[in-house]
Amino acid sequence: MNEADNLLTQSDRPEQSESERVMLDVSGLTKIYPDGTLAVDDIDFSVDAGDFCVIIGPSGCGKSTTLHSLVGNLDVTTGTISLDGVDITDQPTHDRDIGLVFQDFQLFPHLSVAENIVYGLEQMELDDQEKNRRTERLLEMMQLEDLADRDPEELSAGQKQRVALARSLVLEPKLLLLDEPLGDMDYKLQKRMERELLRIHREFDTTFIYVTHDQTQAMRLADQIIVMNDGQVEQSGSVAEIYNSPNTAFVSAFVGDSNTFTGNLEKEHIDGSVTVNTDLGSFRASSANLQSPIDEVLGSEMSFSVRPQHLTLSGEHENTLECRVQDVIWNPGSSTQVLLDVQADGASKEISLKSWEVSTVPEGNVQVSWKPEHTILLEQTSVVEGIDLQKDILGS
Amino acid sequence: MAAHPAIDIDSLSKKFGDELVLDRIDLSINDGEFCVVIGPSGCGKSTLLKCIAGVSDPDTGEIHLRGKNTEAQPARNRNIGLVFQEFEETLFPHKTVEENIAFGLRQKSEPPSEEHIEGRIDEMLDLLAIAPTKSSYPDELSGGQQQRVELARQLVRDCDITLFDDPLADLDYKLQKRMEIEMRRLHKELESTFLYVTHNQDQALKLADRLIVMNEGVIEQVGTPEEVYTNPANAFVGRFVGDSNLLIGNVVQKTESEIRIETQIGELSVSNTGDQPTVDSEGAVLIRPEDVVIGDDAESCRNNMDVVLEGKTYTGEVTEYSVSVSGYKNELQVVRPGKPGDIGNKNEAKIGFNPNAAQFFEEMSVTGDIQASDLLEAEQ
Numbered sequence A: 001m002n003e004a005d006n007l008l009t010q011s012d013r014p015e016q017s018e019s020e021r022v023m024l025d026v027s028g029l030t031k032i033y034p035d036g037t038l039a040v041d042d043i044d045f046s047v048d049a050g051d052f053c054v055i056i057g058p059s060g061c062g063k064s065t066t067l068h069s070l071v072g073n074l075d076v077t078t079g080t081i082s083l084d085g086v087d088i089t090d091q092p093t094h095d096r097d098i099g100l101v102f103q104d105f106q107l108f109p110h111l112s113v114a115e116n117i118v119y120g121l122e123q124m125e126l127d128d129q130e131k132n133r134r135t136e137r138l139l140e141m142m143q144l145e146d147l148a149d150r151d152p153e154e155l156s157a158g159q160k161q162r163v164a165l166a167r168s169l170v171l172e173p174k175l176l177l178l179d180e181p182l183g184d185m186d187y188k189l190q191k192r193m194e195r196e197l198l199r200i201h202r203e204f205d206t207t208f209i210y211v212t213h214d215q216t217q218a219m220r221l222a223d224q225i226i227v228m229n230d231g232q233v234e235q236s237g238s239v240a241e242i243y244n245s246p247n248t249a250f251v252s253a254f255v256g257d258s259n260t261f262t263g264n265l266e267k268e269h270i271d272g273s274v275t276v277n278t279d280l281g282s283f284r285a286s287s288a289n290l291q292s293p294i295d296e297v298l299g300s301e302m303s304f305s306v307r308p309q310h311l312t313l314s315g316e317h318e319n320t321l322e323c324r325v326q327d328v329i330w331n332p333g334s335s336t337q338v339l340l341d342v343q344a345d346g347a348s349k350e351i352s353l354k355s356w357e358v359s360t361v362p363e364g365n366v367q368v369s370w371k372p373e374h375t376i377l378l379e380q381t382s383v384v385e386g387i388d389l390q391k392d393i394l395g396s
Numbered sequence B: 001m002a003a004h005p006a007i008d009i010d011s012l013s014k015k016f017g018d019e020l021v022l023d024r025i026d027l028s029i030n031d032g033e034f035c036v037v038i039g040p041s042g043c044g045k046s047t048l049l050k051c052i053a054g055v056s057d058p059d060t061g062e063i064h065l066r067g068k069n070t071e072a073q074p075a076r077n078r079n080i081g082l083v084f085q086e087f088e089e090t091l092f093p094h095k096t097v098e099e100n101i102a103f104g105l106r107q108k109s110e111p112p113s114e115e116h117i118e119g120r121i122d123e124m125l126d127l128l129a130i131a132p133t134k135s136s137y138p139d140e141l142s143g144g145q146q147q148r149v150e151l152a153r154q155l156v157r158d159c160d161i162t163l164f165d166d167p168l169a170d171l172d173y174k175l176q177k178r179m180e181i182e183m184r185r186l187h188k189e190l191e192s193t194f195l196y197v198t199h200n201q202d203q204a205l206k207l208a209d210r211l212i213v214m215n216e217g218v219i220e221q222v223g224t225p226e227e228v229y230t231n232p233a234n235a236f237v238g239r240f241v242g243d244s245n246l247l248i249g250n251v252v253q254k255t256e257s258e259i260r261i262e263t264q265i266g267e268l269s270v271s272n273t274g275d276q277p278t279v280d281s282e283g284a285v286l287i288r289p290e291d292v293v294i295g296d297d298a299e300s301c302r303n304n305m306d307v308v309l310e311g312k313t314y315t316g317e318v319t320e321y322s323v324s325v326s327g328y329k330n331e332l333q334v335v336r337p338g339k340p341g342d343i344g345n346k347n348e349a350k351i352g353f354n355p356n357a358a359q360f361f362e363e364m365s366v367t368g369d370i371q372a373s374d375l376l377e378a379e380q
Helices: A014-020 A063-071 A113-122 A128-141 A157-169 A187-204 A215-221 A239-244 A249-254 A389-394 B045-053 B097-106 B114-127 B143-155 B173-190 B201-207 B225-230 B235-240 B296-300 B372-377
Strands: A022-032 A038-048 A052-056 A078-083 A098-101 A175-179 A207-212 A224-229 A232-237 A259-268 A274-278 A281-285 A301-306 A319-329 A336-344 A347-355 A365-370 A376-378 B007-016 B019-029 B034-038 B060-065 B080-083 B161-165 B193-197 B210-215 B218-223 B245-254 B258-263 B266-271 B282-287 B303-314 B318-324 B332-337 B348-353 B358-361
Touching (some): A038 A063, A098 A157, A187 B318, A207 A215, A215 B173, A215 B303, A232 A239, A232 A249, A249 A301, B019 B218, B045 B161, B080 B143, B114 B143, B143 B173, B173 B201, B210 B235, B218 B235, B235 B245, B245 B372, B258 B282, B282 B372
Parallel strands (some): A052 A224, A175 A207
Antiparallel strands (some): A259 A301, A319 A336, A336 A347, B007 B019, B245 B258, B245 B282
């Protein structure tokens, strides 16, 4: 069974049924910088109205270039960008109806909080009543009512972030772009602001595109995740799709932790599952994540991944490995991580297991096992040719 | 084994102008320990590190390194490895990565053989995933790569004591996770003492043999990550380390095993762990998100209530729920392993927790000048 099937997107609410509408459509987008660097290589993706979309990838993957192309800070080399059905590729930035929030906020230091928020509205042809209504609403939504007359320098980082958001949202853009807005904050504040962002997104009901290299942040925030690598899109989908049905080995390794193995696809069973022979033994895998018909890939090299939390410290499941415990990392309030060396003739491998239930871990040799349905087959290493998976994932 | 602790700090104080940054700190770190200092920005953790390194002089108090008073000992004689965040200025711009890393080894009074040096460098470069930069110069590297060169340069020296000031902060997430595991491995291998400062809680809990929680120039608690997380010394520590739900309340009833506390989400039963306060005293109730049950099972918990499901987030490993209780303005957090169950598609639900999942604190902080309401606002 595919775990993605029974999961809805994170902001799934009945009143959002109209969100089937595509808000942003990017087609064939390519950006070559004057020095010849191909930063974005012919990518296509779309984002539904009202969704919280997060673009992730290692540093240098092209995610920021994509964002700045959308907002119009960069001229694209080829390709089209459509917002709400209108081609905006050649429109100047201020006509695009797209807001952008930076990591460093860029508030006007000599203006008060309220003046910062109202600033963009002054350029619009709105009556005073409408300007006031919008400003009041944003001050309230961002819990800034009591700070309206303060100067930015009197605010904490979290408050500044809320002013920066308010300043963009007051213009009621069709699309709000956020470039690692929580990058510089400390851990506690980051967690808090993540929840704030989700709340604001829910209440404001607009489309967000958020860029980050922090994939756990992406998982917490996104309705839709776009995984980029080396200027290309590896996969676009819901958190559940990306996590449970990765398109490529790159996606599987980049998003969340995983143990990746490589072998040969040897045998098909009556129930549709298959056997993969590796240096470390033979393992049964569900074919659910296979894109090609089984006949076409039988006999070929095949990778698969297993998530650490799907491994158990026992021999109870069909796929088993003999391992030696290397390290145990207790994470109070989270799962315990066990690092293991696989014991096999002539081959070695380090794997990771996570469990919320483990209270003691034996020393020395242990048996580890997992179910065929948790063996995720990966036909392709990456959409990028000739990549060094290990190196690419770590970024530059 | 050495008879002296690796680092022994006695009543250390330091002022910047009128501001007391370190206030009579006492701390002893054993030989071979991996100690991690955490605390809000400005709590004094980096200053503490600088005093030990000898790059900043304390106003009063003493620091002994392996039993030896450091007062007359300049920084360069302390044989301490230092990895600070401002690494750009410490790399030699005209030396290659390899030469930069080798420098510390060649400077030793008894330098190892060139063969040994080369082997160690290659090992370090591999470990830190910067092997291809071996012949590059610092200005040809990204910030993250430079930081790793600095890390390699210090680790390769194999000092008895190494001090780290958030050395992984600027790295990409994936690399950070990998480096955390490598730091643990390195620490075991080198058998040296690590004192490590970070603003990243997850990292601190993962790395530390002992965790030191600082706040406003004082130490709030020292203990294993498990101790600090499950038995915080006060509400500040409970709130600062890990995620939590914090409620302000008054004790309305008290028995041998339990206290009843009136809070904004109703009256709650909390285990009486012994030295509990008297009726009418005010304090904070702390409940960890992973100790809260949501859905049908909540009914059987001693404390349970109806909530509105405001948001849910499936992150692959866990599902995080934000819920609101009528009459209370802050949302409560619930974390359950795995994907969302049936509960995920409803708007209303029940949450619950047992008395032993909640802790009551009358003491907010050892600093004495923090109120419960400050803790709620501290993260704004």
